[in-house]
Amino acid sequence: MGRKHTPFTSLSRRKRRAKTLHIKNLIYRERDRLGGIFFDECDQVAALASGRWTWSDIIFLSQDPAIFWNAEIITANVAFADAVEDIAFNEAFSKLNAAETQQEMHLDFTPDVSSNGKRWLRKPALKYPQFDGLTFNDFIDKRALEIARDNPPAIYCGYRILPGYASGIGLQIVVEADRLNRAVIETAIADFRARGERNWISDVPARVCYSDKTICTPLKIKE
Structure with a gap:
């Protein structure tokens, strides 16, 4: 236990x-x-x-x-990127039916024939008509950029x-x-x-810009 x-x-x-x-x-x-x-x-x-x-x-x-x-x-x-991407994810998720949701929430792999079955590759992501032919993740990326530009949430x-x-x-x-x-x-x-x-x-919204690049490389520290 x-x-x-x-x-x-x-x-x-x-x-x-x-x-x-x-x-x-x-x-x-x-x-x-x-x-x-x-x-x-x-x-x-x-x-x-x-x-x-x-x-x-x-x-x-x-x-x-x-x-x-x-x-x-x-x-x-x-914080702005997190908020924007949460909105985009929830919007994309709401457009999936039950079967599509099941597909996106589970990773499917297929054997790599060039490795004699010793290696597995993730199956290509599906494209959806409700996303204008984009994959789930590509639609989220697209909508995040649009939300950040057109309807940005306030960050405090x-x-x-x-x-x-x-x-x-x-x-x-x-x-x-x-x-x-x-x-x-x-x-x-x-x-x-x-x-x-x-x-x-704060009661004053922060000035923000949208970027998906963050970094914090951890050290191994003995306590």
């Missing part, structure tokens, strides 16, 4: 404080690489060099010594606390920046703390 999932917030304060101390030590050990405010497994040198660092999973300490935050930080552009920066995490308290951070770097992350953490470590959403 698998281990029971125990939310961090349901632990005793003593246990939460012990886990937070472990995170504090981890952040301290990585201070030369990351500055001592947060921990991130992302290879920041590679991410910065790419010019496309737009999301990271980070952990940082609360002002409460028995709490640490397990956060996803993304740019507003990533801020902080959203996510309950139920086993490691720390979950948090999503959306920042208005073209890409991430240490200064952007540290500024977001400082602002979150200054606002009392609570849910907060």
